Amino acid sequence: MSAPARPAPAGSRESATRTYRALWRWHFYAGLVVAPFLLILSITGAIYLFNDEIDDALYPARRFVPAHVASLPPSRLVDAALSAHPGKVTRIDMPAAANRPAIVFVTPVAGDPLRVAVDPGSGRVLGDYIYTRTLVGMADTLHGSLMLGWWGGLVMELAAGWAIVLIATGLYLWWPRGRRGLAGVVFPRLHLRGRVVWRDIHAVTGVWTVALIAFLLLTGLPWAQVQGDVIRDMLSRVGGGYPVSHATSNAPSSAPMKAALGSAPWTLEGAPMPVSAMPSAHAEHMAPAGTTDRAAIAGLDAVVATLARDHALAGGYRLFPPAGPTGVYTAYTYPDRPQGQRSLYFDRYSGRLIRDVGFADYGIGARAIELGVQLHMGNYFGTVNQIVMLLPCIGIVVLVVSGVAMWWKRRPAGRLAAPPRIPGARIAGAVAILTAAGVMMPVLGVSLLAAAAIDLTVRWRSARATPI
DSSP states (O other): OOOOOOOOOHHHHHHHHHHHHHHHHHHHHHHHHHHHHHHHHHHHHHHHHTHHHHHHHHOGGGTOOOOOSSOOOHHHHHHHHHHHSOEEEEEEEOOSSTTSOEEEEEEESSSSOEEEEEOTTTOOEEEEEOGGGSHHHHHHHHHHHTTSHHHHHHHHHHHHHHHHHHHHHHHHHHOOTTOOSSBTTTBOOTTOOTHHHHHHHHHHHHHHHHHHHHHHHHHHGGGSTTHHHHHHHHHHHHTOSSOGGGTTTTTTTSOBHHHHHSOOOGGGTTSBOOOOOOOGGGGGGOOOTTSOOHHHHHHHHHHHHHHHHHSOOOSSEEEEOOOSTTOEEEEEEOOSSGGGOEEEEEETTTOOEEEEEEGGGSOHHHHHHHHHHHHHTTOTTTHHHHHHHHHHHHHHHHHHHHHHHHHHHHSOTTOOOOOOOOTTOOOHHHHHHHHHHHHHSHHHHHHHHHHHHHHHHHHHHHHHHSOO
């Protein structure tokens, strides 16, 4: 018979307890700060997972058209949209199916940008809307930036970074450490009451959904305000991002693709736009700023014909008229499976194809990110993908609710009841991991430094206030 296991020395048990309580303190404060933002991310993300289904149900009149065999030229669709809403046309989304409308993006003379749905078969205007005032549009904007622009995006990036801290500390706190049986570890003890049952629900929900939550966080970081640029720069340095052959084309005089068009695939957001060679005779005939360039709109018809005839693109792409005298016609696809991504640029005067960039041209890092983005949005595998990505959204809601319930049940009335600071805790390994994470994620790193500075200040003031 084997000898019975010796009990751990009292000193090691006390050290483990101190470490546990120190990490619990971090977990508590991280949860306290990011809980409301994680709720926003999960709820808005769940809405956006089913964006097409929601829009189809809420706005069928402008989402469907009688199936048509032939479509009107895009210039006719633009004319129809401008007749209803004078202004400047910046983009046309060509329908991917015969029963879907074209969407013309119009910046009116006064007011917010509009999206105008036009029947491609008849040219009839079906309706218009301001994207951010639709349910899906509000969810999309809240998800990325809290509808507060750059600063709101920074807040959400900070919340995502601290959510990773929550995952790491939460797994440490969950680890069984000699507990026998699966109750309270992989399934909750629902027959219990009070704070214990909430703790079980919190821990078990976390462990069942942690991998998917981590996936959502990591695949969302490339879209973050600061982290996205860090990742893009890193990939460009190792040749894993935008095609090296185009990386310096027209740079630095040309604008990045996203800045020029307002939207672009992630890999191409910072790619320099090509330019058209403007004949001198055209300089005095350019449209005034803020108005639609009629010559550029007329040229859309030839571009669309070329795309269908020479490039096998008959629909399902985003088309942009040239902006300014050296602008280009741009068409790019953004399908549910990124392997079908293509971006084509045409000279506005000659109609010559300047550049054709496809998924196969991307570096391996950019391909992985584009694939992750489509999985993140629930697009790649259709309904199955949507349901799988819905699970971590639900899991986050349960984690936040159960975490708040645990805190509420343990707190004395009128007090925060935060875990106290634990002196002497051995957390050097955790600090090293956090430091590495802070280096890789600058926004998280700056917030960690700020938190450390606040903690030191509080300790210093407490020490000064303590009588000798």
